[in-house]
Amino acid sequence: MKNDKKTILKQRADKLSISLEKKVVSGEQIKVLEFLLSTEKYAIDSTYINEVISISEITPLPCTPDFIVGIINLRGKIISVMDIKKFLSISGADTANIKKVIIVKHSDIELGIIADEILGNSIIQLNEIQTKVTSITDVNKNFITGVTNKKLIVLDIKELLLSEKIIINEEI
Amino acid sequence: MDKKQEFLKKMLATFRMEAEENIDALSAYLIELEKNPDESRKSELIEVIYRSAHSLKGASRAVNLSEIESICHSFEDVMSAVKNDEIKFNSQVFDILHKTVNLITELMNQLEVEIDTELSSRVLSHIEDLSMVEVGLEVENISTNNIKEVVVKPENPKPATQNPKPATQNPKPETRNPQPQTPNPKPKTRNPKPQTPKQTIRVSTNKLDNLLFQAEEMLSLKLSGIQRTKNLQKILGKFSVWNKEVLSVLTSTNSIKRLLDKKETGNQISINKKDISEVVQFYEWANSYIKEIEKDVNALRNFTHQEVYTTGAKIETLLEDVKDLITVPMSTLLDVFPKMIRDIAKDLGKEVELIIEGDNIEIDRRILEKLRTPLIHILRNSIDYGIEIPEIRSNSNKNTTGTISLKVEQLENNKIEILISDDGAGIDLKKLKQLYIKNENISDNDIDSITDADCINYIFRSGISTSGIVTDLSGRGLGLAIVLETVEQLNGTIDVETEKGKSTTFRILLPTSIVTFRGILLEVSGREFVVPTSKVSRVLRLHNNEINTIKNKATISFNGEIIPVASLSEILELDKQSNSSGYVHIIVIEIKGKQVGFVIDRFIEEQEVLVKNFNKQLTRIRNISGATVLGSGKVVPVLNISDLFKSSLKSTGTVSRLSDNAKPDELVQQSILVVEDSITSRTLLKNILEAANYKVTTAIDGLEGFTKLKEGNFNAVVSDVEMPRMNGFELTAKIRADKKHAELPVILVTSLSKREDKEKGIDVGASAYIVKSSFDQSNLLEILERLI
Numbered sequence: 001m002k003n004d005k006k007t008i009l010k011q012r013a014d015k016l017s018i019s020l021e022k023k024v025v026s027g028e029q030i031k032v033l034e035f036l037l038s039t040e041k042y043a044i045d046s047t048y049i050n051e052v053i054s055i056s057e058i059t060p061l062p063c064t065p066d067f068i069v070g071i072i073n074l075r076g077k078i079i080s081v082m083d084i085k086k087f088l089s090i091s092g093a094d095t096a097n098i099k100k101v102i103i104v105k106h107s108d109i110e111l112g113i114i115a116d117e118i119l120g121n122s123i124i125q126l127n128e129i130q131t132k133v134t135s136i137t138d139v140n141k142n143f144i145t146g147v148t149n150k151k152l153i154v155l156d157i158k159e160l161l162l163s164e165k166i167i168i169n170e171e172i
Numbered sequence: 173m174d175k176k177q178e179f180l181k182k183m184l185a186t187f188r189m190e191a192e193e194n195i196d197a198l199s200a201y202l203i204e205l206e207k208n209p210d211e212s213r214k215s216e217l218i219e220v221i222y223r224s225a226h227s228l229k230g231a232s233r234a235v236n237l238s239e240i241e242s243i244c245h246s247f248e249d250v251m252s253a254v255k256n257d258e259i260k261f262n263s264q265v266f267d268i269l270h271k272t273v274n275l276i277t278e279l280m281n282q283l284e285v286e287i288d289t290e291l292s293s294r295v296l297s298h299i300e301d302l303s304m305v306e307v308g309l310e311v312e313n314i315s316t317n318n319i320k321e322v323v324v325k326p327e328n329p330k331p332a333t334q335n336p337k338p339a340t341q342n343p344k345p346e347t348r349n350p351q352p353q354t355p356n357p358k359p360k361t362r363n364p365k366p367q368t369p370k371q372t373i374r375v376s377t378n379k380l381d382n383l384l385f386q387a388e389e390m391l392s393l394k395l396s397g398i399q400r401t402k403n404l405q406k407i408l409g410k411f412s413v414w415n416k417e418v419l420s421v422l423t424s425t426n427s428i429k430r431l432l433d434k435k436e437t438g439n440q441i442s443i444n445k446k447d448i449s450e451v452v453q454f455y456e457w458a459n460s461y462i463k464e465i466e467k468d469v470n471a472l473r474n475f476t477h478q479e480v481y482t483t484g485a486k487i488e489t490l491l492e493d494v495k496d497l498i499t500v501p502m503s504t505l506l507d508v509f510p511k512m513i514r515d516i517a518k519d520l521g522k523e524v525e526l527i528i529e530g531d532n533i534e535i536d537r538r539i540l541e542k543l544r545t546p547l548i549h550i551l552r553n554s555i556d557y558g559i560e561i562p563e564i565r566s567n568s569n570k571n572t573t574g575t576i577s578l579k580v581e582q583l584e585n586n587k588i589e590i591l592i593s594d595d596g597a598g599i600d601l602k603k604l605k606q607l608y609i610k611n612e613n614i615s616d617n618d619i620d621s622i623t624d625a626d627c628i629n630y631i632f633r634s635g636i637s638t639s640g641i642v643t644d645l646s647g648r649g650l651g652l653a654i655v656l657e658t659v660e661q662l663n664g665t666i667d668v669e670t671e672k673g674k675s676t677t678f679r680i681l682l683p684t685s686i687v688t689f690r691g692i693l694l695e696v697s698g699r700e701f702v703v704p705t706s707k708v709s710r711v712l713r714l715h716n717n718e719i720n721t722i723k724n725k726a727t728i729s730f731n732g733e734i735i736p737v738a739s740l741s742e743i744l745e746l747d748k749q750s751n752s753s754g755y756v757h758i759i760v761i762e763i764k765g766k767q768v769g770f771v772i773d774r775f776i777e778e779q780e781v782l783v784k785n786f787n788k789q790l791t792r793i794r795n796i797s798g799a800t801v802l803g804s805g806k807v808v809p810v811l812n813i814s815d816l817f818k819s820s821l822k823s824t825g826t827v828s829r830l831s832d833n834a835k836p837d838e839l840v841q842q843s844i845l846v847v848e849d850s851i852t853s854r855t856l857l858k859n860i861l862e863a864a865n866y867k868v869t870t871a872i873d874g875l876e877g878f879t880k881l882k883e884g885n886f887n888a889v890v891s892d893v894e895m896p897r898m899n900g901f902e903l904t905a906k907i908r909a910d911k912k913h914a915e916l917p918v919i920l921v922t923s924l925s926k927r928e929d930k931e932k933g934i935d936v937g938a939s940a941y942i943v944k945s946s947f948d949q950s951n952l953l954e955i956l957e958r959l960i
Contacts, residue, residue, distance in 0.1 A: 059807040060699065062744040063794040071786070071799055073807050076385035078799045080789045109788045169791040172818040 007052050007118055014046065014121055028126040034152060035102065035115035037085050042115075043124065043154045048161065050103045050110070052118055058098065064168055069114055072101065079103065081112035082166065084155065088143060106161040129154055180235070184283055187235045189374075191280060194228040199273045199511040206266050207525075215255075222251040228276070239295050240279050246302035247272050259308045268305055270511070272298065377537070380498050387494040390487045391782055395803035397480035404473035411466040418459060428452060495536065495685050502580050503531035505540050509551065513576065516555050523573040524559050526551075530580035533588060536685040539662055543682075546655040550592050550678050551576065553652070558596030558676050568673065570595065586684045593677035599670040601627050628668050629764050632656040657814050660763070661797055663689060663704065691781035691800065693808070694759065695773040697746035702781055702800055702810045709762040711775050711841060716754050728758065728769055735760060737769040738820035744795060761813055768820045778865060779803075783810050795819055842960055843867040843884065847877035847891040847903060848921075857890060857921070857952075864953050874898025878906055881913065887960050890952070893922035893929070901936050908937035917959035921952070 014031060032043035033052075058070040058081050067087035071078050081101055101112040129146035143163070145154040160166060198221060205217045229244035250269070253259045275298055278291065432449055510526050517524035559565075559574030566572050579591040604627045609619060632652050659666045664682035690705040712730070719737060720727050726737040737758060741748050758769040781800040786793065797812035844866045848854040858868045869884060871877035875898040877891065889907065893900035900920050907913045917939040922929070933941040940955045 057806070059799070059809065061790070061793065061796065061809060062699075062746055063796060064790070068790070071790070071807055071809070073801050073805070076389040076784075077787065078784045078807065079787050082789070111787060111789045166789055167791055168789065168793060170794045171792065172794055172815050172822075 004052060004054055007120075010121065011046060011049065011052075029123050030126065030154075031121065032124055032154065033102065033121055034119035035100070036117040036119055037083075037115055040085070040090070041119065041150075041152045042084065043122070043148075043152050044102065044104065044113070044157045045155075046121060048104045048106055048157045050105050052100055052102050052115075053112075054099060055101050058101075058114075063170075068168065069098070072112060074103065074112075077110075079110060079112050081114055083114055087166070104157055104161065106158055109161050111161075111166075124148060124152070124154060183235050187231055187237075188280065188283065190231050191228055191240075191276075194224045194231075195273060195277055195280070196507050197224045198228075199270070200507050202266065202269055202273065203510040203514065205261070218251060218255055222248060222255060225251060237279070237283070239292060240276055242299055243272060243276060243279075243295060243302075246299045246306070250302055250306045253306050253308075259306070265305055268298075268301055270514070272302065273511070274515075384494050384498060387487075387491050388782055388784070391491060392801045392803065392805070394480065394484045394487050395780070395801075396805065397476065397483065397803075399803035401473060401476045401480055404469060404476060407469055408466070408473060411462065411469070414462060415466075425452070425455065498537045499534040499685065500537050500540060501532050501534050502540065505544055505547070506531045506578065506580075509547075509578070512548070513551060513555065516552060517559070517574075520555060520561075522555060522559050522561055524555055525573050525575050527575060527577040528579075529577070530582075533580045533582050534684070535588060535682075539682060539685070542658055542662055546658045546680075547578075547590075547592070549652065549655050551578075554592065554594040554596065554676065558594035558598075560597050582684075583681075588682055588684055590680040590682070591677060592680075593675055595675050598672040598674055598676050599628065599631065599668070601670070601672070604628070604630060625765075628670065631668065632666070632764070660814050661812070663706070689781060689783070690778060691810070692759070692778050693776040693802075695776060696744060697741040697748065697773065699746065700776065700802075700806070700808045701744075702808050703759065703761070703813065704810075705778055707761050707763065707813045708759050708841075709767060710760040712758045712760065712769070714756055714758060716756060719756065730760070733767070735767045735769050736820065737771060740770040740772050740816075743770070743816060743819040761816065763813060763817055766817070768817060770816065770820070781810070841865065841867045842887040843869065844956070845869050845871065845877060845881055845884070845886045845889045847871045847874060847889065847895070847900070849873055849892060849895040853892065853921075860952065861890070861956075864956075866956075874900065874903035874906075877903055881907065886916065888917040888919065888956060890919045890921060890956075893920055893933070900938075901932060904933070904938050905936040917956075919952070919955060919959070 011033070031046045033046050033049055034041055034043045036042075053074070055072055058072055060070040061068055061080075067083050069081045069083050071080055073079075098114045098116065100115040100118055102115055102118075103110065103112050105111075128148055130149070131146040143156050143160045145156045147153050201217050201221045201224070205214065205221070208214075209217065225244050225247045229241055229248060232238075232240035232244060247269070250259075250265075254261065254265075259265070275295065279295070282288075282291065428448065429452060432445065432452065506528050509528065513524055513526040554576050555574075559576070560568075560570075562572040565574065574594060574596055576592065576594045579589075579593075581589045581591070583589050601624060605622060608622065608627055608630045632655070656666060659680055659682070662682055664680060666681075667679045668676065669679070670676040691702040692705050692708055692711070693700060693702055695701075710730070712728075714728060718728060720729065722734065727734050728737055729735070739748070757772050757774055759772055759775070760767050760769045779802075781802075783798040783800055785798050793812075795812055795815040796809045797815075798810045799807050800810055801807055844861050846854060846857045846861065846868055848857060848870070849872055854870050854872070858870055861868045869880055869886070871880050873895040874891070877889070878898065881889065889903075891900045891903055898906075900922065904918050904920065907916060907918055918937070919940040919942060920933045920938045921942045922933075923943070930941050930943075939959050942952060942955065
């Protein structure tokens with residue numbers, strides 16, 4: 001919990017400080033939150049992150065695709081939680097015990113993304129991101145901005161949240 | 173986004189709100205005006221329409237929406253001409269005014285984007301039309317404004333009834349302008365509905381929704397409090413085990429103590445005397461220490477219980493109040509219908525009048541929002557299939573204008589009833605029966621057993637349409653299936669009645685608010701799920717060999733009925749749990765008279781649940797309608813009953829096993845009828861019985877009790893003695909005189925403790941007689957258990 005508060009406070013502080021920094025540093029850059037999911041490191045643009053919460057249990061939901069981990073109760077609202085790795089069909093080990101959920105939001109869509117560990121905030125220069133990565137398939141390349149030289153996978157979270165592909169709308 | 177843009181955006185949002193109100197008002201008043209009301213109402217309406225157009229004009233100018241502004245300006249001019257008796261209304265004037273409203277709505281939808289050239293050219297030509305109308309000229313071919321309307325308007329040869337001096341009116345515009353500022357004698361007629369001065373504020377629905385979420389969360393606090401009390405009760409139970417064990421060694425401890433007290437030292441004992449003495453001392457200390465803890469826990473339990481009770485009551489009140497905040501009158505939805513009906517009917521070359529009653533009745537906004545689509549579907553169906561075209565109507569001696577009435581009525585128990593009827597052709601049952609037989613592969617032998625009710629309920633199945641052709645309004649056979657699904661999701665019911673050539677009536681029953689309902693918590697493949705108790709007709713435990721296979725489908729027979737059975741874990745695509753007990757648990761669910769059994773792992777308990785919707789990512793999940801939060805904080809999915817039904821039809825039913833003569837034993841949910849005139853006692857009894865897992869129906873006196881008894885199926889009756897209309901003795905005698913219920917257990921609960929009364933109770937045939945002063949719940953439950 002303590003850690004969370006710190007993260008949140010730090011995020012807030014960072015958000016507030018962003019305009020100043022922008023003036024100082026030139027060149028296009030984004031502020032991201034880095035997190036670990038099994039063996040890979042991912043990054044999400046902080047602008048779309050509402051909060052990070054610790055979670056002890058996620059209720060699995062039948063009849064949904066496997067990238068839906070389940071649902072949680074977020075202060076009275078039921079929020080779905082998804083596994084980015086499964087959604088992007090990136091191969092690799094499954095996550096054993098999820099501890100953190102990153103709540104992301106854009107216009108009317110709000111959802112959780114699971115993470116094994118939150119690594120913290122950082123600033124990425126856009127020109128440092130390699131956009132041509134062989135391991136990225138055609139299916140998911142829209143949702144990945146690119147990979148940094150530190151092997152950080154930068155997600156295009158806005159594109160993802162706006163995509164119809166994440167919406168589940170199935171009749172019998 | 174810079175500040176200016178942000179400001180503009182905010183302004184636009186405010187404008188939209190105001191404009192929507194004005195547009196709704198405009199179309200509603202135009203419709204009313206068209207019905208030709210008496211003169212005083214007419215001038216009132218004209219004034220109101222004029223003012224709405226005027227304020228819309230002002231508002232759009234403020235946010236720089238020149239298109240809307242200029243349309244409103246012309247609209248206002250026309251109304252002003254009407255006001256000054258310069259022109260008269262005819263159907264063309266109405267058409268063009270309605271079209272104006274449509275056009276403004278269209279423009280509203282493009283607020284945030286560049287208006288396309290096609291639309292803006294339409295705006296221009298429409299303004300021209302308006303100015304023609306204003307000076308009393310007939311507009312030629314107005315349909316070019318709106319593609320949809322090209323087909324209609326064949327006749328109408330009567331020349332314009334206005335004054336034949338169009339040109340002379342032109343000089344007027346200048347003098348007209350100052351009028352808006354000095355509006356006529358009745359300034360307060362903007363809203364002609366009876367207005368009591370109420371102080372209101374405008375709050376965004378977002379804020380209200382958040383408030384509701386928070387208030388609902390409080391409810392889970394109450395549930396978790398109940399859970400805590402149960403936990404404490406469990407701990408207390410453990411203490412009583414300790415106390416029992418202490419008692420069982422009491423004699424041994426005493427004799428050891430006596431031995432130790434004796435001065436003379438026996439040889440064997442003396443060796444360990446000191447040790448034994450210490451152990452005994454410790455034991456005695458431990459014993460009293462545990463007693464103290466027990467006392468503390470007991471106090472804590474009582475305190476928690478009390479707290480749950482008081483905070484629970486406060487939370488209920490809070491929730492009620494919040495619920496009240498989000499109720500809105502039905503009119504917020506229904507006001508737009510007359511115009512919509514008018515437009516649809518016109519497109520189809522039909523004449524339809526919509527009569528709305530009871531639109532002041534208030535309902536939860538969330539329910540109302542979901543009602544929009546079903547109601548529109550039903551109304552469209554009524555126009556498309558129900559109401560005949562004018563020629564046919566006049567041939568069958570009906571008024572050429574068809575009538576659709578939409579009646580809303582508030583019923584008891586927080587329910588509302590919506591009746592939608594049309595005086596059209598009715599539903600073709602013959603055609604429906606043919607479809608039914610064809611699609612369901614009914615064999616010739618069974619055809620006779622198909623009832624009209626079977627057929628008529630069949631229209632709610634998707635893919636069913638009696639219409640030969642598919643129009644863009646209906647005919648695809650999806651409409652009524654969606655209607656049924658929505659209504660059931662709202663925990664309501666829907667029925668249809670039809671009389672060939674005369675009418676069709678849809679009857680929808682709905683709760684006025686969504687808060688909580690009773691749900692059954694059950695386990696499937698090791699996971700928990702909730703189903704609404706109202707949809708569950710039975711919970712059974714059957715031996716494996718009581719499941720039969722008929723035509724490759726697993727079934728059970730119960731009370732002479734054959735009920736198909738499906739595996740819930742299979743439907744939910746879960747791994748099957750191995751079951752070695754030889755027994756299966758089945759919940760039987762009923763929708764519209766059809767039953768299906770679902771095999772589950774086990775039934776956990778019945779409790780109060782609050783269903784929450786999913787977020788947008790989970791727009792629609794197969795078989796699951798939402799989720800609820802248990803007292804423990806655990807999130808549990810709520811199953812979608814209509815989906816389960818559909819899925820069960822597809823399921824292979826692999827639970828099959830051959831056998832005959834199934835004899836299921838019913839496990840839970842015995843049904844009790846409680847007859848009691850005092851509301852407090854009635855509620856108390858109901859709560860006690862429901863807590864003990866009985867299904868309870870209540871009646872307020874003997875007469876109502878007896879009626880309900882005949883309607884339902886009950887396992888026992890619990891009745892008060894002193895009641896109006898028919899007392900408990902009379903009721904008991906009546907029950908005993910009835911052949912069907914001669915054996916039904918009847919328990920009289922009464923404050924009459926005199927011996928004669930008790931004897932009288934036994935004379936009339938009561939099975940048990942409980943005096944209220946000696947009344948406690950275990951007593952009643954014990955007796956019930958013995959009798960049933």
